[in-house]
Amino acid sequence: MRAQANDQALVEVKELGASIRSAVAKLYRRFRIERGDGDLGDVASEVLAVLCKTGPQTLKGLSDFQRVTPASMSQVVNRLTSAGYARRDADPEDGRRVIFSATDAGRELFLADRALRHAWFDAQLVGLSEPDRAAVLRVATILSEIAES
Amino acid sequence: MRAQANDQALVEVKELGASIRSAVAKLYRRFRIERGDGDLGDVASEVLAVLCKTGPQTLKGLSDFQRVTPASMSQVVNRLTSAGYARRDADPEDGRRVIFSATDAGRELFLADRALRHAWFDAQLVGLSEPDRAAVLRVATILSEIAES
């Protein structure tokens, strides 16, 4: 117990920051490797997943959530709509807004894509101990909150 | 204690995978926001950091570590050498190899860049409780190992 407390006290924030930055960067790029051949890019896939899981969204909603500028997101959804995986609809309540939603083809792609892209990582998680898995879950929440701050 | 065990048992690997994937993607992009104006890109900055902290590296060493192809890494270091932040040297023991190392200007940029880019995240980490910080440290290690597998 005392040893653990000492370990925690030894955690240098600067080193911790460097560790998690490095881990996040490597894992982000590692995820990119696990993708299908005819696939969309990784951000477009994530946006499609949001549309499928959370339902229709405005452009601003999508860009805020993914932490990119509206201009960037506009181009991502442009690829999705051009490919027929998403569609634009006017918002009847606010003429400035556009509602983006997944098409049937988009939902199909999402399901296939998810199976493919997540299989590798899910297999890694299964190999963890219960406490480690709980730690990963807790830290996922922590990091999400930090990312949104 | 039993409640905690139940919570852990409830952890669905698929949901856990989706959570950490989402957190990693958002945090990766959040990191990109915290950068200087005249800055290099984020990958080039990381490579420069590796050269400064770990010492000279071959191209293959760098590309393996960052999980990109040698061709991709070649272009990243090209920008670094063109800008005068890194240099190429022949390996006297193997004529095929090139040893990349940071220049003085590179080390200077690294220090300024690190202060700038890490400040925001370090501040977030300081706000965490000790157990949370320990969990983040543990999970950084777990995720790094997964990324390298």
Place this chain on the structure above:
DNA sequence: TATTGTTATACTCTATAACTATA
């Protein structure tokens, strides 16, 4: 005036394919 979204442009990052040079 403020908000929502788009387009134009440019840069970073990445990959595949084809290549050179060395082991």
Place this chain on the structure above:
DNA sequence: TATAGTTATAGAGTATAACAATA
């Protein structure tokens, strides 16, 4: 033949700036 590195090319992702339309 195999390995280390490069270049050419193409596409994804991002940002800033300038813009149109609506609130």
